[in-house]
Amino acid sequence: MDRIDRRGFMECMAWAGTGLVWVSTGGVLSSRVIAPAAAAEATPGRFSFVQISDTHIGFKGQANGDPTATLQQVVDRVNALQPAPAFVLHTGDQTHGQKAGAFDTVAEILKGVKTERIFYVPGEHDVFLDGGQEYLGRYGKGTVGGRGWQSFDYKGSHFVGLVNVLKYKGEGMGALGEDQIEWLERDLAPLSPSTPVVVFSHVPLWAVYPQWGWTTEDAGRALVHLKRFSSVTVLNGHIHQVLQKVEGNVRFHTAMSTAFPQPAPGTAPAPGPMKIAEADARRMIGVTEVTYVPGQHPLAVVDSTLG
Amino acid sequence: MKIVAGVIVALLAVAHVGAASSVAVGIEEFKFTPPVLAVPVGTTVTWINHDEEPHTITSANGAFGSTGLSHEDTFAQAFIRPGRYEYFCALHPHMKAIVIVK
Numbered sequence: 169m170d171r172i173d174r175r176g177f178m179e180c181m182a183w184a185g186t187g188l189v190w191v192s193t194g195g196v197l198s199s200r201v202i203a204p205a206a207a208a209e210a211t212p213g214r215f216s217f218v219q220i221s222d223t224h225i226g227f228k229g230q231a232n233g234d235p236t237a238t239l240q241q242v243v244d245r246v247n248a249l250q251p252a253p254a255f256v257l258h259t260g261d262q263t264h265g266q267k268a269g270a271f272d273t274v275a276e277i278l279k280g281v282k283t284e285r286i287f288y289v290p291g292e293h294d295v296f297l298d299g300g301q302e303y304l305g306r307y308g309k310g311t312v313g314g315r316g317w318q319s320f321d322y323k324g325s326h327f328v329g330l331v332n333v334l335k336y337k338g339e340g341m342g343a344l345g346e347d348q349i350e351w352l353e354r355d356l357a358p359l360s361p362s363t364p365v366v367v368f369s370h371v372p373l374w375a376v377y378p379q380w381g382w383t384t385e386d387a388g389r390a391l392v393h394l395k396r397f398s399s400v401t402v403l404n405g406h407i408h409q410v411l412q413k414v415e416g417n418v419r420f421h422t423a424m425s426t427a428f429p430q431p432a433p434g435t436a437p438a439p440g441p442m443k444i445a446e447a448d449a450r451r452m453i454g455v456t457e458v459t460y461v462p463g464q465h466p467l468a469v470v471d472s473t474l475g
Numbered sequence: 476m477k478i479v480a481g482v483i484v485a486l487l488a489v490a491h492v493g494a495a496s497s498v499a500v501g502i503e504e505f506k507f508t509p510p511v512l513a514v515p516v517g518t519t520v521t522w523i524n525h526d527e528e529p530h531t532i533t534s535a536n537g538a539f540g541s542t543g544l545s546h547e548d549t550f551a552q553a554f555i556r557p558g559r560y561e562y563f564c565a566l567h568p569h570m571k572a573i574v575i576v577k
Contacts, residue, residue, distance in 0.1 A: 227527070230527070264529065296543070296565050297531075340568045340570075437504045437505075438506070439505065439528075440504075440505065440527060440528035441528060
């Protein structure tokens with residue numbers, strides 16, 4: 169996969185947290201200010217869903233003294249959406265380092281989300297202490313072999329949740345592993361190329377910044393199976409900031425955290441929570457809403473911040 | 476004993492530690508400092524995490540290991556046998572360091 173170059177990166181950063189809808193026509197991105205949700209509501213077959221990421225319950229730091237409060241704010245915001253999201257994707261790092269009781273706190277807060285269902289994939293913070301035992305005990309049910317990855321269909325779109333934090337060794341990059349990639353190939357095989365596909369996982373499936381482990385080493389071997397589809401949207405977390413990249417028919421998008429921001433790639437000695445005032449951090453944390461409108465190939469991805 | 480340990484450490488040209496019974500390793504900006512630590516047998520090494528990100532002290536061969544250390548949490552390990560003890564952070568496996576016990 170291509171490494172993002174500096175120019176591309178600066179463009180991406182200009183998008184962060186701006187709350188714009190991104191539309192691609194003939195591979196060229198253009199933007200417009202968020203239209204009132206009601207405007208598109210009438211389109212038959214339209215639906216939206218929400219991505220929540222990196223809730224990091226158990227974190228306490230300069231940028232956020234209480235991530236349960238900011239998660240609750242995000243839930244309140246989601247509950248105000250009209251129409252309500254069909255479902256929610258949580259793209260991992262529910263907990264901050266598997267802090268005792270954190271999974272329970274997340275479950276309790278997310279019970280309040282007005283939606284049909286919440287789908288989960290794990291982040292490395294959710295599994296590193298026990299190899300995923302607690303996470304899979306809670307969320308493995310109904311996933312492939314109880315191993316956390318899964319797919320489902322909704323109104324003609326195909327959704328795939330991948331796990332890329334359980335083989336998190338070596339240089340600290342994400343990895344999918346042979347079994348999962350083979351499963352993905354089989355899972356996608358029956359679909360027609362016109363099926364919109366959404367893939368979600370914690371660690372980005374593109375090389376955002378390998379020096380900080382912000383990549384999935386075997387993502388290319390998974391993405392090759394997505395090439396024949398006309399619309400592919402890849403939603404990731406892990407890096408606590410909005411970055412976007414378009415590669416052919418595939419649109420990559422990373423979400424903000426609901427807890428704290430991390431520095432832009434290479435702008436600090438190390439990744440990790442930015443040490444900034446809470447008021448400033450609120451402008452860098454938030455939630456993502458994704459809308460599918462029939463007849464419009466790219467899904468509309470809207471990021472909104474809490475501050 | 477003190478003199479012998481001092482000589483070995485000087486020859487290795489790594490972090491200089493006398494025969495103190497307790498030595499600290501700091502964790503900051505996703506790095507163990509010092510990354511190479513030489514100590515005499517019987518030393519207790521204490522790690523302290525100055526990052527807001529959790530880190531672990533995880534032995535490469537499973538000889539010892541901490542749980543996740545939160546901000547300013549510590550973990551102590553006594554080294555009673557000579558050897559090279561490589562370790563890393565389970566959450567950020569590119570963070571690697573070593574304790575050399577003589």
